[in-house]
Amino acid sequence: MFWEYLSIKTLGLFQIPTKFDKGIGALLPEAYKKFYKEWKLTEPTAVHYIPEEGKWKRDDITGEVEVLDKYISVVVTDRTINLINANYGFDHYLLKTPACDIKSLLPLGIKRKILQELEKGCPAYADQPEKQKEILQQYQKYLSSYTTEEIKWYGYSFTEACKILQEQLDSEKKVIPLKHVYRSELIEKLKAAKLVPTSDQPIGDI
DSSP, rough: GGGSSOOOOOEETTTOOOOTGGGGGGOOOOOHHHHHHHSSOOOOOOOOOOOOOOSOOOOEEEEEETTTEEEEEEEEEEEHHHHHTTTTTTHHHHHHHHHHHHHHHHHHHHHHHHHHHHHHTTTTTOOOHHHHHHHHHHHHGGGOOOHHHHHTTTTTHHHHHHHHHHHHHHSSSOOOOOOHHHHHHHHHHHHHHHOOTTTTTTOOOO
């Protein structure tokens, strides 16, 4: 369970509530909590390097996301470029690397899209069946680490996840037909006027 990993500060007999203990955050699914733990509550991989003086070096690169069959432009550090090359491409780098090491929501969102595309069978290559088969054979193994629900909630900030959940809850609210609203109002008015002798006596539909 997520709560086994989430540290809760205590003071005497009182617990300081976390963002997952109140409001819409308390309703977020375990699938999102699993991602959040990987992203924010997992120790990143130790990096052994001697930083250059001044700001970190960052480069704007354009690379192919093979599963999506798209080229994207992103700003990355030299270390990230080295990791992409070491993993033989951007797709493998994202799919192998945990959220705590990727950190940024932009690549995490791309990772979610890659996983969703793999789940669908790589429709971007529907007109190239041989290439489609090759891509699936190369990348489909990464799906074993996730359920469909976990992929759906992967790569969102806490605020984004709460917004998505709130929209889902709002859309699921049943709209009461006006016919029933008017009927209930009429019954209440008749009761107030003492024209309804008993609560057990039904009133026909209007």
